[in-house]
Amino acid sequence: MKKFAVVMLGALALAGCENEVGSSGWCEEMRDKPTNEWSAQNAVDFAKHCLFEQEVGTPQWCEAMDAKPKGDWTANQATSYAKHCIF
Numbered sequence: 001m002k003k004f005a006v007v008m009l010g011a012l013a014l015a016g017c018e019n020e021v022g023s024s025g026w027c028e029e030m031r032d033k034p035t036n037e038w039s040a041q042n043a044v045d046f047a048k049h050c051l052f053e054q055e056v057g058t059p060q061w062c063e064a065m066d067a068k069p070k071g072d073w074t075a076n077q078a079t080s081y082a083k084h085c086i087f
Contacts (some may be wrong), residue, residue: 020080022049022056057084 019026027050030042038046054061062085073081077087 001046020056020083021085022053022080024055025056031038056080061085 019029022045027046030038030046030050035043049055054064059078062081065081065085070078071074
């Protein structure tokens with residue numbers, strides 16, 4: 001049981017090191033990665049967050065979220081807002 005807990009904590013720690021989809025770091029990482037290595041979802045997310053909208057966590061993104069009714073936010077947007085705009 002202890003080994004399972006250690007493995008889970010390790011996995012969570014490693015997952016926390018990845019750039020959040022749509023963040024500036026993630027967009028830059030995707031720009032550097034060859035497009036033939038992208039998944040279809042990566043391409044959709046890149047277009048959505050890095051080309052058509054502001055990158056998650058930028059001051060413009062935070063201002064746009066402030067203007068958007070809180071009831072229209074997704075769970076991911078609320079988490080990103082707390083992470084990038086409040087803390």
